[in-house]
Amino acid sequence: MRRPVKFLHFVYLINFIGFIYFLCAPGLNAQSAPAAYAITHAKIVTLAGAVIENGTLVVQNGRITSIGAAVEAPAGAQVIDGKGLQVYPGLFDPITQMGLREIGAVSATVDSTETGSFNPDVVAAAAVLPSSEHIPVTRAAGITEVLAVPASGGFDSASANGVLGGQASAIHMAGWTINDMLLRKSVAMVLNWPEIQTRTFDFSTFSRKQKPYAEAKEEYEKQVNELTDWLERARHYAVALGHGGRSDYERDLKLEALVPVTRGELPVLVFADRARDIRKAVEFCDKEKLKMILAGGAEAYKVKDLLRSKSIPVILRPTLTEPLEEDDSYDRLLSQPAELASAGVKIAFGSFDNSFARRLGQQAANAVAYGLPYEEALKAVTIYPAQILGLGDQIGTLETGKIANVIVTTGDPLELTTEVRYLFIKGQLVSLDNKQKALYEKYSKRPNAK
Numbered sequence: 001m002r003r004p005v006k007f008l009h010f011v012y013l014i015n016f017i018g019f020i021y022f023l024c025a026p027g028l029n030a031q032s033a034p035a036a037y038a039i040t041h042a043k044i045v046t047l048a049g050a051v052i053e054n055g056t057l058v059v060q061n062g063r064i065t066s067i068g069a070a071v072e073a074p075a076g077a078q079v080i081d082g083k084g085l086q087v088y089p090g091l092f093d094p095i096t097q098m099g100l101r102e103i104g105a106v107s108a109t110v111d112s113t114e115t116g117s118f119n120p121d122v123v124a125a126a127a128v129l130p131s132s133e134h135i136p137v138t139r140a141a142g143i144t145e146v147l148a149v150p151a152s153g154g155f156d157s158a159s160a161n162g163v164l165g166g167q168a169s170a171i172h173m174a175g176w177t178i179n180d181m182l183l184r185k186s187v188a189m190v191l192n193w194p195e196i197q198t199r200t201f202d203f204s205t206f207s208r209k210q211k212p213y214a215e216a217k218e219e220y221e222k223q224v225n226e227l228t229d230w231l232e233r234a235r236h237y238a239v240a241l242g243h244g245g246r247s248d249y250e251r252d253l254k255l256e257a258l259v260p261v262t263r264g265e266l267p268v269l270v271f272a273d274r275a276r277d278i279r280k281a282v283e284f285c286d287k288e289k290l291k292m293i294l295a296g297g298a299e300a301y302k303v304k305d306l307l308r309s310k311s312i313p314v315i316l317r318p319t320l321t322e323p324l325e326e327d328d329s330y331d332r333l334l335s336q337p338a339e340l341a342s343a344g345v346k347i348a349f350g351s352f353d354n355s356f357a358r359r360l361g362q363q364a365a366n367a368v369a370y371g372l373p374y375e376e377a378l379k380a381v382t383i384y385p386a387q388i389l390g391l392g393d394q395i396g397t398l399e400t401g402k403i404a405n406v407i408v409t410t411g412d413p414l415e416l417t418t419e420v421r422y423l424f425i426k427g428q429l430v431s432l433d434n435k436q437k438a439l440y441e442k443y444s445k446r447p448n449a450k
Helices: 005-024 134-139 213-241 253-262 275-288 300-309 332-342 357-368 374-379 383-388 435-444
Strands: 036-044 052-060 063-068 078-081 086-089 091-096 143-148 164-172 182-192 199-202 207-210 268-272 292-296 314-316 347-349 406-409 420-425
Touching: 036 406, 091 347, 091 357, 091 383, 134 143, 134 357, 134 435, 143 182, 143 357, 143 420, 182 253, 213 253, 213 275, 268 275, 275 292, 275 300, 300 314, 300 332, 314 332, 332 347, 332 357, 347 357, 347 383, 357 374
Parallel strands: 036 078, 036 086, 091 143, 182 268, 268 292, 292 314, 314 347
Antiparallel strands: 036 052, 052 063, 086 406, 143 164, 164 182, 199 207, 406 420
């Protein structure tokens, strides 16, 4: 994942200017930040217990230190009067290309994929651009952390590239550098499950081409066999790692990156939509003893019993995505979340892009209108993605000791009309200013044309 040299020089210059501003601007450095914050008289939805109708939440040193109806604000804390407001855990978008893709049509700003089909050593965090304009826009919608996922397709990308796309990184939505933003460097290995594709699109002629099924199946089997071979080689490499010194074997970064996967320490985030592909992926992961998380899952409802029996969670695409098949019901993806949840399959919602990540809450709300219990929808954009990705002990609920990623709102965060009044990331009050807000303020003051 490499950027052109000129673009990197530009990024370095912007970061240097920002650093100087950080040092000189009053009120922006760490020394001027309050030692603690206390949000008082607010309705607090912890998602870890009963709702506190008139409570106080205290944040110190980046963590939630106390929460309850009888909590006192500590001396020296900045007090935020939350009367009439509501407090929630920050929302978590578990599949984005945040910081990896800025403008899809400008290749110099795109660093979401690597060449080649097998790139397990690629780590998303290494390519994240902290100054991305998508970050403050998304953050203003109450999203405090995301998973930056390489080779994940989405609205901002025509398709996913490669079979093993690399390692997804969990990041906070604020920070001067990636080290400031990093929640966990490696959360899951991206696996774009191969498909048997008999129809292809020729961009040179802008026409569809038909491929014989036997040929398509042969290509599919070749990719699966290559994937099997990579995992087998990684297992042998793991044995070599445990015997002797580095001089006893030739280091291979790709195989080294796959070792935690083969040991079940790092889950595979498997992108698959059709029921046939999901079954094949589950069978493969079961055979190879891989820990699987399903991403996409447009036809997951067809295999819900299999997913439940294997305890495989699903990160669903936006509910307003076009149905997979032309004869599918218009509300197929709207009603699927309720169907999966009632079957005992843990679900979460992801934006799968950057442009509409800010609408994550509303995607979950759409599913409520089609049968998903409200609390399940709220958990599907907070604690459930955190649990699915192994981060539930740090974020996702409002509990003492957890990272203080908190939003203070005028109402339900799944409602389009709700405003985020205050937003905390790692216990620090973060600005809600962003490019879209600036444009709104600029053009709302435009004189009427004569």
